[in-house]
Amino acid sequence: xxxxxxxxxxxxxxxxxxxxxxxxxxxxxxxxxxxxxxxxxxxxxxxxxxxxxxxxxxxxxxxxxxxxxxxxxxxxxxxxxxxxxxxxxxxxxxxxxxxxxxxxxxxxxxxxxxxxxxxxxxxxxxxxxxxxxxxxxxxxxxxxxxxxxxxxxxxxxxxxxxxxxxxxxxxxxxxxxxxxxxxxxxxxxxxxxxxxxxxxxxxxxxxxxxxxxxxxxxxxxxxxxxxxxxxxxxxxxxxxxxxxxxxxxxxxxxxxxxxxxxxxxxxxxxxxxxxxxxxxxxxxxxxxxxxxxxxxxxxxxxxxxxxxxxxxxxxxxxxxxxxxxxxxxxxxxxxxxxxxxxxxxxxxxxxxxxxxxxxxxxxxxxxxxxxxxxxxxxxxxxxxxxxxxxxxxxxxxxxxxxxxxxxxxxxxxxxxxxxxxxxxxxxxxxxxxxxxxxxxxxxxxxxxxxxxxxxxxxxxxxxxxxxxxxxxxxxxxxxxxxxxxxxxxxxxxxxxxxxxxxxxxxxxxxxxxxxxxxxxxxxxxxxxxxxxxxxxxxxxxxxxxxxxxxxxxxxxxxxxxxxxxxxxxxxxxxxxxxxxxxxxxxxxxxxxxxxxxxxxxxxxxxxxxxxxxxxxxxxxxxxxxxxxxxxxxxxxxxxxxxxxxxxxxxxxxxxxxxxxxxxxxxxxxxxxxxxxxxxxxxxxxxxxxxxxxxxxxxxxxxxxxxxxxxxxxxxxxxxxxxxxxxxxxxxxxxxx
Numbered sequence: 001x002x003x004x005x006x007x008x009x010x011x012x013x014x015x016x017x018x019x020x021x022x023x024x025x026x027x028x029x030x031x032x033x034x035x036x037x038x039x040x041x042x043x044x045x046x047x048x049x050x051x052x053x054x055x056x057x058x059x060x061x062x063x064x065x066x067x068x069x070x071x072x073x074x075x076x077x078x079x080x081x082x083x084x085x086x087x088x089x090x091x092x093x094x095x096x097x098x099x100x101x102x103x104x105x106x107x108x109x110x111x112x113x114x115x116x117x118x119x120x121x122x123x124x125x126x127x128x129x130x131x132x133x134x135x136x137x138x139x140x141x142x143x144x145x146x147x148x149x150x151x152x153x154x155x156x157x158x159x160x161x162x163x164x165x166x167x168x169x170x171x172x173x174x175x176x177x178x179x180x181x182x183x184x185x186x187x188x189x190x191x192x193x194x195x196x197x198x199x200x201x202x203x204x205x206x207x208x209x210x211x212x213x214x215x216x217x218x219x220x221x222x223x224x225x226x227x228x229x230x231x232x233x234x235x236x237x238x239x240x241x242x243x244x245x246x247x248x249x250x251x252x253x254x255x256x257x258x259x260x261x262x263x264x265x266x267x268x269x270x271x272x273x274x275x276x277x278x279x280x281x282x283x284x285x286x287x288x289x290x291x292x293x294x295x296x297x298x299x300x301x302x303x304x305x306x307x308x309x310x311x312x313x314x315x316x317x318x319x320x321x322x323x324x325x326x327x328x329x330x331x332x333x334x335x336x337x338x339x340x341x342x343x344x345x346x347x348x349x350x351x352x353x354x355x356x357x358x359x360x361x362x363x364x365x366x367x368x369x370x371x372x373x374x375x376x377x378x379x380x381x382x383x384x385x386x387x388x389x390x391x392x393x394x395x396x397x398x399x400x401x402x403x404x405x406x407x408x409x410x411x412x413x414x415x416x417x418x419x420x421x422x423x424x425x426x427x428x429x430x431x432x433x434x435x436x437x438x439x440x441x442x443x444x445x446x447x448x449x450x451x452x453x454x455x456x457x458x459x460x461x462x463x464x465x466x467x468x469x470x471x472x473x474x475x476x477x478x479x480x481x482x483x484x485x486x487x488x489x490x491x492x493x494x495x496x497x498x499x500x501x502x503x504x505x506x507x508x509x510x511x512x513x514x515x516x517x518x519x520x521x522x523x524x525x526x527x528x529x530x531x532x533x534x535x536x537x538x539x540x541x542x543x544x545x546x547x548x549x550x551x552x553x554x555x556x557x558x559x560x561x562x563x564x565x566x567x568x569x570x571x572x573x574x575x576x577x578x579x580x581x582x583x584x585x586x587x588x589x590x591x592x593x594x595x596x597x598x599x600x601x602x603x604x605x606x607x608x609x610x611x612x613x614x615x616x617x618x619x620x621x622x623x624x625x626x627x628x629x630x631x632x633x634x635x636x637x638x639x640x641x642x643x644x645x646x647x648x649x650x651x652x653x654x655x656x657x658x659x660x661x662x663x664x665x666x667x668x669x670x671x672x673x674x675x676x677x678x679x680x681x682x683x684x685x686x687x688x689x690x691x692x693x694x695x696x697x698x699x700x701x702x703x704x705x706x707x708x709x710x711x712x713x714x715x716x717x718x719x720x721x722x723x724x725x726x727x728x729x730x731x732x733x734x735x736x
Contacts, residue, residue: 002191007121008133014038015054016131022070023077027094027101029223030162034077034092038063041079041090043105044127048223051161052131055196055219056123057105058090086112100222100242106172107215114205117180123215124166124196126156133193141232142469142510143189146538147618149514150188152195153236155225162223165239167514168197169216169247171528174518176212180204183618184515218243229468230499233506234565240509241567244574245680250516250528252581252657254686254714258644260584261310261636263610268303269320271609274630278346281327287627288611290603293357294346297331297339298366299631300324301373302543306550306634308380313641325384331370332388336413338395339374339388341366360414364407364429365477368436371396372480375443386447393444397456400437405463407433423473424536430473434460435481435504442484454491461488464500472507472535476547479508483555490562502565508548509571511535521595522619525585529578530616539615539625542586542632549579550638553659556676560661566678573677573725577657577684580643583635586612588624595622602627644688647671650733651691652718658683658725670732677725685721685729686714695719696733703728 004012014037023034031046034057041058058065060083068087069080076093087110095102128135137158144150150168155161170184177184180202188197197215206212220239226232268274273289275282283295284303304324311318331339340360342350347359356363371392377385400407402416408429410419422428441457444450464471464481472478482504489497513530516522533544552572559568588596588607596605596613605613605628614629645654647665656675663673677683687695699708700721711719723729 002193004133005121005194008125008194011037011040011042011054011056011121011125012127012131012133014040015042015044015125015127022067022079023092025075025094027075027096028099028221030101030221032094032103034079036065036067039065041065041081043092043103045103045221047156047162047221049161049225050159051156052127052136053156053164054125054127055103055105055217056121056125057092057215058088058107059121059123060085060088084112085115086110095246098242098245100220100239102242102246103217103219103221104246105215105217106213108211109206109214110211111206111208114208116205117199117202119201120199122190122194122196122198123217124152124190124194126193126195136193138192140192140195141226141236144186145536146532147183147185147513147517148511148532150184150197151514152188153239153510154195157225160225162221163225163235163239164222165220165236165243166196167218167220167240167243167247169218170515171248171250171518172213172216174516174522176206176214177519177619179206179210179212181520181620183620184517185618218246229466229503232468233499233503236506237502237509237565237567237571241570241678244514244571247514250526252578252684254655254657254684254718254720255581255584257580257584257636257639258653258688260587260610261640263589264587264633264636265318267609267611268630268633271606271611273604273606273609274611278343279330281330282323283327283343284324284630285603286631287600287603287614287629288606288609290627292349292351293602294349295327295343296341296366297328297343297370298341300328301370302547302631303633305373305376306546306637308377309641310637313644313646325382328384328388332391333413336395338367338392338413339370340413341370355410355420358419360412361410361419362413363410364433365436365474367396367399368433368440369477371440372436372443375440375447378447379443389444390448393440393453396437396440400456400460405434405437405460406431427470430477431464431467431471432473432478432481432504434463435471435484436477438488439480439484442487457484457488458492461485461497461500464503465496468503469507469510470535471503472511475508475511475531475533475544476551478504479548479551479555482508483551483558486555486558486562486564490558498562498564502568505568505572509575512575513540517619520619521592521617521622524592524595525590525616526578526582527616528582529575530582531575539617539623541614541626542583542612542629542635543614545579545583546632546635546638549576549583550642552576553642556659557661566680569676569726570678570681573658573683574681576659580639580657583639586616586632586635588613588628591623597622597624600624600627604628645671645673650696651689651693652695653688653690654731655686655688656683656723670730672728672730674728675723675725679724679726682722682724685709685723687719689717699732701730701732703730 043055071078081088126136152166155163182200374389438457438460445453485501516528530540533541612632613624614626714720
């Protein structure tokens with residue numbers, strides 16, 4: 001039993017004795033009462049099965065809280081409050097636009113004096129009989145870590161009651177952080193029964209008379225109390241999408257990706273800092289001007305595959321692709337019969353300053369990622385890639401069976417000795433490697449039609465059960481796993497694989513940042529819907545985000561014809577939409593120089609190069625602390641082919657910031673395609689000029705709508721439209 005804070009002791013006593021209810025509303029099986037105590041305004045929520053939870057909407061230290069005004073807000077109430085620390089206003093709204101209710105309360109303070117905040121109580125208190133918190137028990141399934149979304153996902157188990165997803169809209173608190181020089185990392189958490197958001201202690205004072213938001217909380221409720229992993233992940237995705245629809249979201253902007261690609265391609269090819277030479281072959285460095293680390297096969301392929309996508313789209317030839325391919329066979333070890341992480345001819349450059357920087361030491365996922373990319377090349381007809389892929393498969397299977405489909409972090413390639421078993425004590429190894437291994441095996445099955453590879457994929461997939469949200473080790477691997485599991489479901493019809501696919505997606509969306517850091521250096525770039533590369537990473541990284549972006553496109557492609565969760569369609573499409581807006585800010589050319597790290601861990605940072613930084617940090621920290629990431633260069637080459645549709649003979653490109661499918665165009669006739677995503681949200685459609693000619697006359701029709709869409713002018717003579725997700729679009733060209 002966890003001890004209570006003084007705030008919780010006083011609150012439980014006052015809630016037990018209070019009869020001052022100023023508002024009451026019932027939604028579905030939940031009853032909400034706004035109760036006033038001497039120092040707080042609470043939203044007492046009665047849940048199914050006898051559960052009871054109180055949300056602290058406003059707080060004033062001491063006992064001098066007085067109402068000055070109340071106002072009805074539809075299914076809610078607004079309260080103006082006079083307190084010694086200043087005037088407060090709390091807006092309380094219960095949304096019932098969909099089946100599950102969402103409670104939202106927003107609190108503003110206009111300080112009476114310049115004021116330091118040394119501490120603040122959390123805003124959730126679970127109550128038992130007679131408002132006794134000690135009589136309750138519950139399970140926290142997932143919560144905020146670092147600067148990810150400020151959220152709690154939990155269920156009350158004593159009494160066995162409901163589940164809820166609590167999300168603090170941290171974007172709204174940016175002004176508080178700017179004034180007080182504080183960060184919003186790790187501000188949502190706590191221990192049962194005292195949970196929720198707590199203001200970070202200030203380093204500088206809030207200013208007299210300047211209104212500031214202290215809280216903007218949204219809580220989605222469900223009468224389910226999940227006792228199975230499959231229900232846990234489905235419910236999380238559904239509740240998150242439910243809140244997401246109500247969450248204030250920043251506006252996105254169109255970024256000129258064709259122009260950005262030209263700049264990035266030029267710097268990638270021509271900058272000496274991007275290249276090293278070994279044994280007569282040129283190889284990409286992992287980081288700009290990092291000549292100390294030997295070439296890695298993952299780095300070469302992580303750039304090559306997006307270039308392949310771009311060349312297939314543009315029909316151009318790039319000699320740099322031949323340069324990369326020529327160096328790949330040198331990564332194969334004839335004795336071990338497998339590709340290696342480090343170029344064998346340069347392994348003697350490794351100095352052992354990190355556990356994996358030792359000859360023949362493998363980071364578990366590093367074996368499978370290059371195999372996955374080789375398989376993609378092989379399926380496209382590349383003979384060298386096919387040979388390297390097929391020749392390495394038996395070794396990969398040997399390793400998988402040796403570790404019983406539960407991979408450690410590091411092991412020796414020649415002896416399979418475990419160098420590091422767990423990511424942290426008691427946390428296990430790289431759990432999602434089983435998923436990327438399953439993906440590799442499915443690729444091998446597709447290429448060869450040998451049943452043994454499909455059997456291996458199923459064995460690996462089944463080992464993913466039971467990990468819950470901890471299934472996530474590295475974002476791109478978890479995303480690849482989700483797609484492999486969806487494919488297995490389509491091949492076998494086994495529901496288990498679809499549920500595990502959802503579990504992977506839930507773990508990914510547990511590691512995003514659904515808020516915009518508008519304080520400190522964060523004011524210089526958007527961060528809404530950032531994805532963190534590792535479950536404990538303090539920063540976001542371009543390479544993992546780019547690969548998840550591509551994996552999500554593949555997921556929606558494979559999901560066509562499958563009745564997947566609407567929440568999945570919505571969240572996946574929205575991640576893609578926001579990435580296209582903000583990914584350009586990984587380029588140091590887009591950022592003020594004073595926010596770039598002068599002494600990165602790897603190589604050097606050249607702010608003139610259109611080569612992305614590995615890392616973007618919290619608002620008070622400089623970015624580029626790891627280095628300028630050459631293997632993150634695939635970002636732009638992945639965006640262009642997936643979001644710009646070409647029409648032969650017409651002087652414009654069709655751009656959407658949602659993914660699309662089924663594109664068809666007949667010269668001089670109608671153009672048609674489907675926009676993916678969910679119809680509860682809209683995305684951007686643009687016609688982008690590619691010549692000096694005006695865009696020709698046409699109508700754009702959304703299937704099911706009577707009137708054609710109306711364009712709004714965009715810069716440079718382009719045209720812009722707003723279209724619903726999940727819709728079929730027809731562009732009807734008029735004959736000349």
